[in-house]
Amino acid sequence: MRKPKRKNAFSWKQAAGVTMMLVFLVFALLPIIWAFILALRPENRLFEPIWESPTALTLSNIPKLADSGFPKALFNSFVTASVSTALAVVIGVPGGFALAKGRSSRKFLASWALLLLRMAPPVGFVIPLFILYLKIGFLDTWWGLIGAYMVLTLPLVVWSSWTSLSQIPDELIEAALLDGATMGQTLRRVVIPAARPGLVATSVLAFLLSWNDFFFALIITRSDTVTAPVAIMNFVSYASVDWGSIAIASIVLTLPTVPVIVFANKYIVQSMGGAVKG
C-alpha cells in the first residue's frame, strides 16, 4: 500500500507519461512539418536535410498553385462538401430522431443497414453509379457529386443523431406536443437545441468525409467539378512528381479545416460520448 502522491512531487512515472505524450506529439507533427519544408524548398534542395541549408527557402510554389486549376478545385470541394453535409443534416436528423423515438421492431435492422452502407467498398459501386449518372446526365455536375457524398454522409448523420437524440427525455417531447406544437416545431424548438453539440460535431465529421474523398470524385467528375484531392494527383505527371506543389496544396487543403476542428473540438468530445454509449 502506497500513500497518495503529493501534487508537485517529481515522479518518474509522471515523467515517463509526459515523455510518451511528447513522442506522440512528434509523431503527429513530423509529417506536417515535413510537408511545410517540402512546400517551401526550392526544387534543387528539396530533399537536402534542412539543417544543411536552413535558409534555402522559396515561396514560388504559392503563385504556381494559384495559377493552376487548384483554386477552382478547392471551390468545388467546398461547395460539394458543404451542400452534401447540409442536405444530409436536413434529411438525416429527422430520420435519426424517428429512429431514436419511434417504436419499431426493425430498429436493429435499420442500424445494421446504416452501417452496411457506410462500409460497402466504393470500388464495387462506383461503376454502377457512373452508369446511372451517365443515363441521367449527372456526370461532372455538382449535384452528381453531392448525391455520391450523401452515401458517405447520410448514414453517419442518421447514425449519430439517432444515438445522441435518444438521450433526450421522452417527457420533454411529449410536453411540447401536448402544448399543441406540431412535430416539426417540436424538432426545431426542443430537440435540435438540446442536441446541438452532437449535431455540430456530426456535421463537421460528415463535412470532412466528403472533403477527403478521392475515389468518387476521380470517377464521376471531369474538368468542371474536379475536387481538390483529385487535383492534387494532377501534380503527379509522366516521369515527374511535383513534390513542392503537392505539399503546398495539401497544406492549403488542410488549413481551412483546422479552425473548424478547434471550434468543434468541444462539441465533438461532448457528442461522442453519446455516440459510443449508444
Add this chain to the structure above:
Amino acid sequence: MKFTIRARLATAAMATILTTVPAYAEDLNVILFGMPYTYGLAELEDDFEAATGLTANIEVVGQDVFENRITLSFTGKTGDIDVVHTPVIQVQRWVEAGWLHPVTDGVNGMDTKDDILAGPLDAYLVKGDYWALPFFAETGMMSYRKDVLANAGYDHAPTTWAELLEVAKAVNSDDVAAFAMRAAPGQGFNMFVFPMIMRAYGGKFFADYPNDLTPAINSPETLEALNLYIDLINNYGPPGAGNFNFSEVAAAMQAGKIAMFVDGTSIVAQSLDPEKSQVLEHMAIAAVPEGPAGRSPAIAVHGLGIPADAPDPEVSFKFIEWATSEETLAKIALAQPFPDFTRASVAANPEVIAKYESINPDFLNLRVEMLNDAIGHYRPLLPQWPQIGAAVGEHINAAVNGLESPEEALAAAEAEMAELLAE
C-alpha cells in the same frame, strides 16, 4: 426572422448550383496527361485559334487520373472528348475495344508525313490503319557523374552491362551509391527499364513476336539479365532502391546520391536541369550499355488520337495536325524541357539545336542514335500487354526484393503470361 434569412441564403445557394451548367463553349475538348509537351501545348490554345479559327479547351491532368477516367469515358461513349492522349502502349487495347477513330486518311493526306519519324508513326499502325499521330518519342539513355567515375580511374562511361557492374564495384560508396534504376512494380515502372537489360542478354517475352506468341520469358538469357539487375540494385544501389520509381531515381540523381543510372530521356533530362540538379556540372550522358545480344534502348511513344464517339473527327484531326506540326513541336521544344519531339525538321531547327547543345552538346545526337537502336516492340504491342506487363513486373520486383528467387519469379511470370493470353 433569423430562420427566414437562413432560408433565403439556402435558396440563393441552391439557385446558384442549379444554374451552373457545364459550359462547353469551345469547339474542341482535348484531354492529355501531364508531361512537358502537354503543359507546353496547353499554353498555345490561342495559337490554335489563330491558325484554324477554332477554339480548343486543353485539359491536362495527372497520369493516374487520366488512365482511370478515360476508359470509363470511352466505355460510356460520353462523346465529350474530341482529342485524346494516346500512348502507344495502350493503342492496341483501345483499338481492340473499338474506342478510337482511325486517322489513316488524314495521315496519308499530309504533305509532311515523311517528316514524321517513321518508327514512332508506325507504332500506331494497327490492323492496317493509323490510330494516332506521335508527338513524343522517348528512348533510353545513361546519365552519370564524371567526377565519381574519374576518381575511380574511369574516364568514360561503361559501354556494356558487364562493364557497368565493374565500374559499380569500383565507385560504390556510402555517400554516393553506384547505380539506380526503377524497380517499383508496374508496366510503366520496372517494366519500362528492365527489358533494356533483358534484351541486351538475348531474353525475350515471346518465342517469336508477333508470329508465335508462346511466352518465353523463362529463359537462361533472361535469368542472367535478371540476376544482373538484382545485383546492381541490391548491392550497388542506394538504400531502399528495391521500391524506387522514376521520381525517387530522379530525386536521388539530382541530389548527387548516385553515380550512374539508366532510364528514359525524360528522366535523364531532369538530371541536366539547372533548376533541379545540384550536381549539374558533373553530369554527363552516354549510350545505354550493350550486352551479348547487342543494345536495346527503351522506347515510349505518345500521340494524339480521336475517340470513336467524337462528334466531328475531321475537326479533331485538324487539331492533331496542328499540335504535331513542325511549328508547334519546335515552339514547345524551345519553351519546355522537351527533347523528345517526333519530326526530323525540328531536330534540324537551329534554335532547337542551340538550346539543347547548351545543356549538353551530345544530347540530341545521342537521342537519335538510341532511337535508331530501339525496336518498336521493345514492350510487345499487344492488347493484353498492360495486364501482362503489370503481372511480369510484380514478379520481377518480387525477385529484386527477395520474395521469390529469380528462377521462381521467371517461371511464375511465364505461367501467368500464358494464363492471361489464353483468356
Add this chain to the structure above:
Amino acid sequence: MAQVSGVQPVLQRSYRLMLMPAVIAVLVFAVLPLMGMFWLSFTGFDLVKGWDTGLTLENFTRLADDRRFIGSVWVMLALSGFGVVAQVTAGTLIAVGLEKIIPRWRHVRGIFVVPFVVPHVAVALIWLSLFTPTLSPINAFFDLFGITVPAFLTTRWGAISAIVIADTWASFPFVMLLILAALQGISTDLDEAASIDGASKMQVFWRITLPLLKPALLMVALFRFIETIKHFPLIYVMTNGGPGRATQATNYYAFIQTFQNSKVSYGAAIAVFLFIFAAIISFWVARMNSRLSDA
C-alpha cells in the same frame, strides 16, 4: 419509459414520415448502385470485350481458384489487423494521456486532430518520401549519429508496417476523439475513490478505466477495421502493391481487376465478397451496440 398512450399512434405516423426522405435518399444513391454492383458481379462485363448480360456464377467460381485473390485476403487481414491494433492503442494512449497526464495542455488536443484532415493522397505521398531512405529527413537525421535506418518498403513486413504506420498517423485522431468522449462519460468519482483506497494511477487505469472503456474500444476498433478494409490510396501511392504482391490487399486487387485489367464484373464480384465480409462484421457491430445499450 413513460409513454402517453393518446399521442402515441399520431406520433408513430409522424415518425414514419420523418424517416421517409432519408430512406429515399439512401435508396437512390446507395441501394441502387449497390444492386447494380450485385448485378454486374453475375454478368460478364469487360471494358474492352463488351458486355455479356447473361447471368452466370463464373466470376464467383473463379474467385475460389484465384491465388492472387486469396493472397490479397491475407494481406487485407494483416493490414487491417495490425492497423486497428496500432490505431486503437495509439489513439487510446493519447486520449488517456491528454485527460490524465497533461490535462492542462488544452491546445495540444487541436494539434492531435490535424492528421485526420489531411487528404489520404497527400498522406500517402508524404509518408512515401519519409520511408524512402534517400529522400527522408528521418534517415538523414539518424545518419548524423551513424545510425542506419532500414528501408521499409522493400520487404514484405516492412512495407506492411509502413502502410500501417501511415494509416495510424491518419486515423488515430478518430480513435482519440471517440475515446476522449467515452472518458468524459466515466465518472471521476471512481478514480478518486480508488486512489483514496491507495491504488496507484496505473492500477486505476488497468482495473477501473480500461474495463469501463471496453464497449467504446470495441466499437471504435470495429469501425476502424471496416474502414481499413477499404484501403486504397496508401497502397496505390506508397508501394504499388509491392514488393512483389506483398501489399495487394483485396480492395486494391478489385481496383486492379476493374480498371487495369478491364474486368469490371470480376472486380464487382470481389467487391461483393468485401461487402458480405463487411456485412458480417457490421452485423456484429450493430448487435453488440444494441446489446451494450440495453445493458
